[in-house]
Amino acid sequence: MSHIAIGPNWPARLALAGLSLAALVVAIALAVTVGEMPIPLGVAFRALGNGLFGLGYPVSAIQQGVIFEYRLSRALMAALCGGALALSGAILQALLRNPLAEPYILGVSAGASTGAVAVMILGFGGATLGLSGGAFLGSVAALVLVGLLAAGAGGASDRVILAGVAGSQLFNAATATIVTTMASAEQARGVMFWLLGNFGGVRWPDLAVAAPVALLGFLVCMVHAKALDAFAFGADAAASLGIHVTRVRLVLLATTALLTATMVAIVGTVGFVGLVIPHAARFLVGPGHARLLPACLVIGAVFMILADVLSRILVPQQILPIGIVTALVGAPAFALILYRARRPA
Amino acid sequence: MLNTTSHLLRRSAQGLAVALGLLASAGLTEALAGTTYPLTLENCGSKVVIDHAPKRVVSIGQAQTEILYALGLGDRVVASALWFGPVAKPYETVNAGVKRLADNDPSFEAVVGQEPDLVVAMYEWHIGPNGIVGKRERFDAVKVPVYVSPTDCVGKDNSGAGDGVRTQMYSTELLYRNILEYGAIFDVSDRAEALVARLKAREAEAARTVATLNGKDVSMALWFSSKEIKGDAFLAGKNGVPAYVMEQLGIRNIITTQEEWPLVGWETIAANDPDVLVLVKMDRRRFPADDIDAKLAFLKTDPVASQLSAVKNGRIVIVDVAATRPGMDTVDGLEAIATAVQGFGLVH
Numbered sequence: 146m147s148h149i150a151i152g153p154n155w156p157a158r159l160a161l162a163g164l165s166l167a168a169l170v171v172a173i174a175l176a177v178t179v180g181e182m183p184i185p186l187g188v189a190f191r192a193l194g195n196g197l198f199g200l201g202y203p204v205s206a207i208q209q210g211v212i213f214e215y216r217l218s219r220a221l222m223a224a225l226c227g228g229a230l231a232l233s234g235a236i237l238q239a240l241l242r243n244p245l246a247e248p249y250i251l252g253v254s255a256g257a258s259t260g261a262v263a264v265m266i267l268g269f270g271g272a273t274l275g276l277s278g279g280a281f282l283g284s285v286a287a288l289v290l291v292g293l294l295a296a297g298a299g300g301a302s303d304r305v306i307l308a309g310v311a312g313s314q315l316f317n318a319a320t321a322t323i324v325t326t327m328a329s330a331e332q333a334r335g336v337m338f339w340l341l342g343n344f345g346g347v348r349w350p351d352l353a354v355a356a357p358v359a360l361l362g363f364l365v366c367m368v369h370a371k372a373l374d375a376f377a378f379g380a381d382a383a384a385s386l387g388i389h390v391t392r393v394r395l396v397l398l399a400t401t402a403l404l405t406a407t408m409v410a411i412v413g414t415v416g417f418v419g420l421v422i423p424h425a426a427r428f429l430v431g432p433g434h435a436r437l438l439p440a441c442l443v444i445g446a447v448f449m450i451l452a453d454v455l456s457r458i459l460v461p462q463q464i465l466p467i468g469i470v471t472a473l474v475g476a477p478a479f480a481l482i483l484y485r486a487r488r489p490a
Numbered sequence: 491m492l493n494t495t496s497h498l499l500r501r502s503a504q505g506l507a508v509a510l511g512l513l514a515s516a517g518l519t520e521a522l523a524g525t526t527y528p529l530t531l532e533n534c535g536s537k538v539v540i541d542h543a544p545k546r547v548v549s550i551g552q553a554q555t556e557i558l559y560a561l562g563l564g565d566r567v568v569a570s571a572l573w574f575g576p577v578a579k580p581y582e583t584v585n586a587g588v589k590r591l592a593d594n595d596p597s598f599e600a601v602v603g604q605e606p607d608l609v610v611a612m613y614e615w616h617i618g619p620n621g622i623v624g625k626r627e628r629f630d631a632v633k634v635p636v637y638v639s640p641t642d643c644v645g646k647d648n649s650g651a652g653d654g655v656r657t658q659m660y661s662t663e664l665l666y667r668n669i670l671e672y673g674a675i676f677d678v679s680d681r682a683e684a685l686v687a688r689l690k691a692r693e694a695e696a697a698r699t700v701a702t703l704n705g706k707d708v709s710m711a712l713w714f715s716s717k718e719i720k721g722d723a724f725l726a727g728k729n730g731v732p733a734y735v736m737e738q739l740g741i742r743n744i745i746t747t748q749e750e751w752p753l754v755g756w757e758t759i760a761a762n763d764p765d766v767l768v769l770v771k772m773d774r775r776r777f778p779a780d781d782i783d784a785k786l787a788f789l790k791t792d793p794v795a796s797q798l799s800a801v802k803n804g805r806i807v808i809v810d811v812a813a814t815r816p817g818m819d820t821v822d823g824l825e826a827i828a829t830a831v832q833g834f835g836l837v838h
Contacts, residue, residue, distance in 0.1 A: 182761035210794035211757050265776055276718065276778065345755055346721030462745055463752045464722045 161430075165443040169224065172450040176220035177212060179454055181462070184208050193217065214348065220450050222347040225359045226408045227418055227449025231441040233401040234419035235426070236366055239373045239434065240397055241302040247420035248405040251305075251398070252312035254414040256287025257406070259316045262323050277410040284406035287316050292398070302380075305398075341466035342415035344453050351411050362404040363442060369393055370434035377432065417471040418445055421479045428482050448475070525677040533671075534614060534643035536626055538635050543677045544608035548591070548601050550623060551612020552577070553817025554639055554668075558610070559584050560818065561672055561681050569604045571596040572612065575773050575812065578819075598624040602632050608675070610637045612816075614648040637675065640664045641816030645729075655748050656729035659737065662693060665816055692821050693738065696828040700739045708836050709742045711759060711800075712768040714751055714814065716779035719788050723759065723779070724751040731814050732768070735824045739831065741766070760794050766831060767800040772811035782808060805834045 178189050189212050191202035196213030204212075230248055237246040249255075260283020261276050263269040269279065294308035366373075372393045375383040380390045405419075426440040449471070456470045529540040546568045549555040555570045556578055564584030571592045577585040591600045595616065601609055601623060609629060611617040617624060617636050629636045642648070645658030666686045673682025712726035726732035727749045736743045744762040745752060767789075771782040778784055789801045800806060807830040813823020 181755065181758040205797075207760055207794055207797040210792075210797060211760060214793045215755075215757055268775075343717065343721060345753075346716075346718030348720055457755060457757075460747070462754060462758055463747050463749065464755050 158436075162439075165439070168447050169443060172447045173217075173220045173224065176223070176450050176454050177216045180211065180216060180457060182208075182211050184212060188212075218349050218352060219344045219347050219453065221352055222355060222412065223344055223449040223453040224446035225352070225355045226344075226412055226415065227422070227445035227447070227452075228442040229355075229359045229362060229404040229408050229445070230415065230419040231422035231426070231445025231448075232363060232366060232438060233404050234421075235423035235434070235437055235441045236373065236397050236401050237419075238423055239376050240394060241305055242376070242379070243302060243306060244424070245420070246306065248401060249313075249414065249416070249419070250309040251402055251405070252287035252291045252309050252316060253284045253402065253405045254409055255313040255316035255320070256283040256285070256290075257281070257409040257414070259283045259320045259323070260286070262320050266323055281406055281410035283316070284402075284409055287312050288402045288406065290315070342413035342468045343464070343466060344412055344456075345464060347412065355407060355411055358403060358407045362400050363438070365396065365400045366438050367435070369397055370438060373397075373434040374432075412467075414468065415449070415471055416468045417475045418449060421475050422448060425479065425482050428485075525674050525679065529674060531637070531671060531675070533636075534618065534638045534640065538637055540608070540635055540675050542607070544606075544675065546604065546606045546608075548596075548604050548606040548609045550596060550601070550610065550616050551639070553812075553815055553819070554610050554612045555585075555588075556581060556818060557669055557672065560685055561669070561676070561678055563672070563676055563678070564588065566676065568606065569596075569601075571601075572616070574815070575810075595622055598628060602629075602634055606634055608635055608637060610639070612639050613642050614638055614646075614654075618643070618648060620648070637671070639668050639816065640671075641668055654750055656727065656750060657748065659729040660731050660734045660816060662689070662734070662820060665818070665820065666690070689818060689821050693824060696821075696825045697738055697740075699825075699828040699832050700741075703740045703831075703836065706836070707742060708740070708766065708831065709744050709762065709764045710736055710766045710768060711744045711762070711764040712736075712770065712809075712814070713785065714770045714811075715772075715774075715777050717777050719778040719784050720792065721779075722753045722755045725754045725759070726814065727752050731816055731820055732823075735813075735820065735827060738824060739828055741827075741831065756792070756794055760798060763798055764800055765836060766805045766807060766834065767798065768807045768809055768827060770811050770814055771808050774811070803834075805836075807831070 177193065178184070178186060184192075188204055188208055191200070192204045192209045192212035194200040195202050195204060195209060196217065233248040234246070237248065237250065238244055240246075241250075257280040260279040260281065262279075263283065264276055264279030291305075291308045291312035294312060295305040298304040298308060372383065372388045375386045375388055376393075380394075383393075384390045408415075422445045423437070423441050426437055426444050429444075430436040430440045449467075452470045452474055453467055455474065456465045456467045459465055459470070525543070527540060527542050531538045531540070545566055547558065547563070547566050548569045549558055549567055549571070551572045552570075552574050555567065558564065558567055559577075559581040564581070564587070567588050569589040569591045570585075571590065572595065573590070573593050589604075591604075609617065611621075611623070614621065616622060617626060617629070617638050619625065621628075626636055641660070641664040642654075644664055645660070646654050646656045648654040666689070669682050669686050670679070673679035712732040714724040714726065716723045725745050726743065728743055728746045729748055730750050733743050733745075744759070744764045745754065769782060769785050772780055774780045779788070786806075789795050789798075789806070795801060807827055809823045809826050810819065812819035813826065
């Protein structure tokens with residue numbers, strides 16, 4: 146673990162870590178205090194105290210609920226989701242040596258929609274499975290298929306992407322078939338709508354699932370930070386450095402798959418974050434994964450929290466799908482980063 | 491007691507209207523209302539020419555099919571499609587004799603294969619600029635006239651995805667225009683006028699029920715469904731059918747966006763704290779919150795929703811989904827909400 150230990154320039158790193166944490170706290174504070182219902186700052190803090198430490202301040206039940214049950218759980222979920230997607234993107238881009246790789250390339254979102262539609266329309270699994278359960282199983286099914294396809298094709302990085310494209314198309318077709326042949330007039334319209342991603346239904350029990358998965362995923366990735374650095378020079382180079390290429394690839398693919406499937410099952414598909422945040426992070430902290438991965442986690446988290454705040458307040462009385470906001474805000478931000486990092490001709 | 495009396499009165503009024511309708515169909519009043527063919531109509535921005543009273547109609551959309559039945563034209567309907575729920579009770583017999591092309595969207599060929607001399611549709615997304623059954627030109631090409639309900643195209647923009655955006659508030663005047671145009675098309679104007687008069691009388695009666703609200707600010711939200719039970723809710727927008735119902739009853743809709751069914755967070759609902767909450771009951775099971783029991787359970791258990799004054803004071807009305815769509819059922823919804831609101835004691 147020496148690669149994540151504190152190195153010679155530890156004051157700078159410590160400052161950076163402190164800064165990241167501060168940014169995260171500020172973003173969460175913003176998310177908790179901004180919303181359609183005007184709640185004074187003091188009341189918000191008291192509600193947080195009540196919820197987190199059971200302090201028993203007198204706060205109206207409605208304000209207590211909005212601050213603690215709605216806004217805080219939602220902000221934390223946005224943080225976990227943004228962090229996990231950005232982390233997955235960074236891993237896939239290194240592993241597949243493709244700057245356009247992103248978490249959904251593995252067929253996760255296509256599989257999730259098939260699973261969700263199977264539950265919604267065919268009634269598969271009934272009440273016990275639920276929408277999220279169906280989405281998760283669908284994701285895993287798609288991943289297994291894509292994995293088998295890729296392995297059967299030799300497992301090279303470009304094959305993984307091709308297998309992902311083929312798998313996604315297959316699952317999208319399955320979804321379309323179910324929708325067009327089985328759904329009623331009402332069901333057929335906008336059945337995919339929930340997949341646009343939304344934090345509206347997030348409550349504390351969702352966090353109990355998402356938080357351990359995200360933490361575990363992060364730790365697994367950090368352990369492999371050095372191996373990921375080696376992958377930058379290709380699988381052969383990594384092998385010559387004594388890295389078990391197949392094993393590392395399998396472990397990391399499975400980890401990103403688990404991270405992405407969990408997030409898709411809970412909040413739906415949120416585009417852009419997994420693709421763009423790793424590039425933004427690379428511009429800021431360089432390509433070394435020991436620093437890149439934590440940076441992705443923090444930047445992804447802050448970005449998603451802020452995007453979610455915007456999705457709640459951009460249009461009064463109406464919620465915008467989070468995916469629209471991430472692209473709307475993320476694309477220009479990314480363009481700016483690209484421009485500032487341009488190489489002299 | 492009062493209720494029973496008014497019910498009886500309404501029943502006998504309906505009986506009278508039916509009798510009048512029968513007289514009319516017997517040709518006794520033919521001199522009053524004769525359609526001269528060919529009849530040219532402006533319909534959803536297009537011109538429709540009807541050469542003769544149609545005898546073979548394909549109807550796409552439950553509300554349109556039921557209007558045709560109500561006008562006693564069941565024998566002219568050769569096929570139907572797009573059913574949201576069971577046919578309304580009075581039309582069960584006549585509907586049993588009508589072929590059902592599809593529960594949902596019929597194909598173009600299935601429709602024209604019936605050799606219809608008129609195709610009617612409830613929604614532009616079936617027949618219109620982006621019609622999934624067919625564009626108007628496609629029907630023109632096979633010389634089949636099409637009629638799309640004005641309830642879906644007047645003051646409504648269907649060019650985007652989703653349920654469309656109403657730029658003007660819906661009004662049952664569109665429904666009445668729809669019915670009267672059927673009267674002209676099928677040469678049964680007297681029946682159409684009688685039906686419209688009946689529906690108008692019921693609307694006026696419902697408005698009278700709550701007339702005593704008298705400028706009092708009573709607010710309301712209508713919850714259709716949600717993609718996840720705890721997630722953001724689809725509420726009735728400011729110009730749709732439910733908004734019209736609220737306006738007729740002098741009730742304020744808390745939602746002010748033009749979208750037909752905007753997605754609204756519960757925090758927003760709590761911030762506006764409506765006096766009355768209307769829940770929609772439906773057979774559809776696309777989303778968990780389609781289930782009325784799931785909606786009620788959420789309202790009871792959610793830390794914020796359970797604190798809404800409508801929930802705490804039990805001011806919850808349940809209406810059938812048909813009442814939220816343009817059609818004769820709108821009037822049922824209007825009556826149900828008026829009666830319920832009166833019972834909540836908001837009326838002095």
